[in-house]
Amino acid sequence: xxxxxxxxxxxxxxxxxxxxxxxxxxxxxxxxxxxxxxxxxxxxxxxxxxxxxxxxxxxxxxxxxxxxxxxxxxxxxxxxxxxxxxxxxxxxxxxxxxxxxxxxxxxxxxxxxxxxxxxxxxxxxxxxxxxxxxxxxxxxxxxxxxxxxxxxxxxxxxxxxxxxxxxxxxxxxxxxxxxxxxxxx
Amino acid sequence: xxxxxxxxxxxxxxxxxxxxxxxxxxxxxxxxxxxxxxxxxxxxxxxxxxxxxxxxxxxxxxxxxxxxxxxxxxxxxxxxxxxxxxxxxxxxxxxxxxxxxxxxxxxxxxxxxxxxxxxxxxxxxxxxxxxxxxxxxxxxxxxxxxxxxxxxxxxxxxxxxxxxxxxxxxxxxxxxxxxxxxxxxxxxxxxxxxxxxxxxxxxxxxxxxxxxx
Numbered sequence: 001x002x003x004x005x006x007x008x009x010x011x012x013x014x015x016x017x018x019x020x021x022x023x024x025x026x027x028x029x030x031x032x033x034x035x036x037x038x039x040x041x042x043x044x045x046x047x048x049x050x051x052x053x054x055x056x057x058x059x060x061x062x063x064x065x066x067x068x069x070x071x072x073x074x075x076x077x078x079x080x081x082x083x084x085x086x087x088x089x090x091x092x093x094x095x096x097x098x099x100x101x102x103x104x105x106x107x108x109x110x111x112x113x114x115x116x117x118x119x120x121x122x123x124x125x126x127x128x129x130x131x132x133x134x135x136x137x138x139x140x141x142x143x144x145x146x147x148x149x150x151x152x153x154x155x156x157x158x159x160x161x162x163x164x165x166x167x168x169x170x171x172x173x174x175x176x177x178x179x180x181x182x183x184x185x
Numbered sequence: 186x187x188x189x190x191x192x193x194x195x196x197x198x199x200x201x202x203x204x205x206x207x208x209x210x211x212x213x214x215x216x217x218x219x220x221x222x223x224x225x226x227x228x229x230x231x232x233x234x235x236x237x238x239x240x241x242x243x244x245x246x247x248x249x250x251x252x253x254x255x256x257x258x259x260x261x262x263x264x265x266x267x268x269x270x271x272x273x274x275x276x277x278x279x280x281x282x283x284x285x286x287x288x289x290x291x292x293x294x295x296x297x298x299x300x301x302x303x304x305x306x307x308x309x310x311x312x313x314x315x316x317x318x319x320x321x322x323x324x325x326x327x328x329x330x331x332x333x334x335x336x337x338x339x340x341x342x343x344x345x346x347x348x349x350x351x352x353x354x355x356x357x358x359x360x361x362x363x364x365x366x367x368x369x370x371x372x373x374x375x376x377x378x379x380x381x382x383x384x385x386x387x388x389x390x391x392x393x394x395x396x397x398x
Contacts, residue, residue: 018201027192057191064195066338068206069268082270086340090397107270125186125194144194165200172195
């Protein structure tokens, strides 16, 4: 097992317990690996690397939203790879690319290289947020962007505390779907 | 949007995660599916009147053992298929075992019976009812299983769909067994096994559309 796998798995376990700093560090490090992975894959199927950042963000959102499906008895790398590859194939299918060209790759490939290029996707989150229902928009803005506590957000949005949590979760899922729909060329 | 900003947004006020969610959702789904199937079978068809006689109980036990074996095995498969990469290193041999056992028992039973009885043993009284009932009763259990798998993150959608269909077919066969009065092993092998396989194929075909995330 590589050092990277051990470090990232430790971060993942902490993040599942609700450790925000570990979660941030995990997503940050994974996003660099994913950037290198997607750039290489897009080049391999003859597409430009401009769309790589959109894919990185789709995968990061998926990893965040589906983190409850990680089984701690298993290594982390294959789990990340399965999500990364699923999102790549889904992206190519949405764009009607030929799937025959997607080469089979090994799980390790997703962690193989680091790409720290400071990058921006084509999505504008503030604009996408406006398409969410009011409750979701308010809950995400309060807790995720303004850093309020759940209790404070409940007060601001006129929701119960569990209502805020549900709205954040649903809102992020809807955002992920909006982003996926936008990533169509 | 910068990826850094997205990461910051997702990490702010992070909530701990319920790690048993995938497994628990599947158990809730299977319980709901079983109750729904029993209810539908009882309301639509009723249970067999001779349910407490020894002969009926013996065959009911065989049918239930087959169906429960299929459902139990399919559940263990679905627990890993509901997770990303769960299809890796998966041997599909085990799931074929209950079908093989029933087929072997059916062959032995046919072999030890006079040829004149074969047609009756295979076709039974109600083959058409069985052929229609099991897939129809399976619709609600299938919807519930798909709901449960969607809570996870399958990355092989046709296989996850197939196992959701297999569970639905197995649960439905369990419920139908309480009604069915065709007591012969070849009948069970052909009509129970066959309809469960049909449900599996339907699940495999529908999986990619129903399970995308």
